[in-house]
Amino acid sequence: MTDSHKPIFILHEDALRYHFYADHPFDQRRIEMTQDLLFQIGALHPTEQVQAACASLEALQLNHREDYIEAVKELSQTIPDPDYLVRTAQYGLDHEDTPYFEGMHEAASTIVGGSIAACEAVMEGNTLHALHIAGGLHHAFPGKAAGFCVYNDASIAIASIRKKYGARVLYIDTDVHHGDGVQWSFYTDPEVMTYSIHETGKYLFPGTGFVQERGEGEGFGTSVNVPLEPYTEDDSWLSSFRDTIGQAAAIFKPDIIVSQHGCDAHALDPLSHMHCSMRIYQEMPAIIHQLAHTHCNGKWVALGGGGYDIWRVVPRAWSLLWLEMIEHPLVAQLRDDPLMPLPAAWLHKWQHKSPTPLPATWLDDTSDWTPMPRRELIEKQNSHIVTLAQEYIR
Template sequence: MSGTAAYVYSPELRQYDHGPLHPLKPERFTLARELSEVCGLLSAPDVLDLPARPARDEEIATCHSTRYIEAVRAAGEGAPGRWEAFGFGPGDNPIFARMHDAAAWVVGATLEAARAIAEGRALHAFSPAGGLHHAMPEQAWGFCIYNDPAIAIRWLLRQGFQRVAYIDLDVHHGDGVQAIFYREPRVLTISIHESGQFLFPGTGFVDEIGEGPAEGTKVNVPLPPGTADPEWLLSIDEIVLPLVRAWRPDILVTQLGCDTHATDPLAHFELSTFAYREAYARMHALAHEVAGGRWLATGGGGYQWAAVAPRAWTLAFAEMVGRELPETVPEAWAASVAERYGVDVPRPFVEEQARPGAYAHHVRRVLQAVKAAVFRYHGLDGES
């Protein structure tokens, strides 16, 4: 079922670093890269190991205003200004040196992944440094400066892709991507996340379904704290699969944030890596079923940056490549992580499946509400 898979990475991506006290660590994707390499995935047949590049201003400007891009550049060069008007300041989005350049590299990585698919060099492509899904057209938001998934989707549309399905599996609502395409009928967005009643960014409710010609193409599945493997996978099976099958996109774009894990310090889901493996398999099969196999994936959040993100995203790329991983991470790699970072990485790639969460019964009500809100727009039965 697999085809040629591209992995897009360059050391320059590490520059996207908010500082030592910030929870978003570049190590989440550098360690994922290491683990994929030591597991032999990057040397597997039909794998393209592609370098990233910095995106050009005109590429970034397809989703962000010129005024905002100029502000990001100036703030990162130390110029004085009222940068809080653009979302920068102490807290989530601190100013750091050359932050425009750093963010442009992330955008360029995801664009190169999209280009590899559009040009037919790869059927699947992974940009683990990407997935900065909160950034707004004129505001940094939720650790995100430029919205690389949205920019890549806009580029794909301009290359002639008629329909794009964007699936966001991060624990936080994919609000930036939704906002950018809220009136765009060619982009179906589906976000499965912890409810905004309990978690940043406080949006992503069932009644946010798009506007004008895009009404019914923006889908939100806000789940309660404590959501575990069975009900999370049920959300994919009952919402994502039927909607994407009805949509028949030209390409599947997925944001694979792994801050849904039970040990993640910034949210309240109870997932295991078992759920990730199962979800990635579903995304892979879905891409082949409805999109000719075309599947672009990014990373995203993951605040257990050593213990979870590398295992999760290595599982994702192994699915793309069609390779079986060993039951446990290589001992030498785990020892190296412990020596460098003082983190004891759990050894199993696939953990024991989590039991249903305490509010599993509530999930059923959410799923029914989602069906009632949007299924009719796609010719589906909203009462099932």
């Protein structure tokens, strides 16, 4: 891979200040652990990280209302304006999921800036691939925070691509929670396809993302949802993903792929009911990588997202994403030896901080996992959903 095509890893230290309160499930230590794991194996050096500028007001307004941005700013103060304190519910900043906190606007704007910078780097030809693991806050709405998300960096970055380059964008959301904020941002736009594979909203926040949500007006057919049954396992998840995203990319013919990589469909995640292993986080980035080179000359921006077992799941999943992006030799080695050990130094550094034993290997040893008792019914229902999802892709 030439230097001009070398993937870019974007992260600003201020993004680590996006923190609600102690014991909140959204814990940015997962980013630090991912960084350190990549440092330990020589796949990333601290000097290689790119720090992007904070997003401007003009950029934030690509997706958010001016009054909402002003409210976020005021509630970010050490002592917020009392007039805004009584309006926190109006802006979704009163709930324990997404409460206001000091420095909120600056931290959230920094995350938006990183996702915009990743897209700019790819669209300008400075690189083919860019990763911004602090991004992927896909639940925020134009005038309201939701689901741990204050500003919707994915929607803003996509809107900036549309405005500046007029590019067709395929957004791929693999978070276990439906990518609702991004979907509704582009629900009538035929130039943006939003694809989301997630646990069905019948049982999980945000309660949307049903297969019948296909877009409206000129955008009909460019919203694709693959809601899977609770306790879906690797084979069914990967089969559902391959069949639908392959068709979507081939028919839509994007100029760039922007993907969101929440890693909360893992069996260990405390906020969902799926039963997947680290295998999907090995194979899914490879599928997206291939699609990018097949359909849009390699243009691929990847963002982070959810993931709430910060000790046993997120660092491995996000590291595997970066390793796929840079075509690291470990990717091929793991195909031959999926139970390769994690670096001993990394395990030693983080084990004493973890409340649970850390995994010793890159992928999970699922040989002793109990199979789901409803496996055949789950796979049958997922197959039916795939058929429905494919009907109107265009």
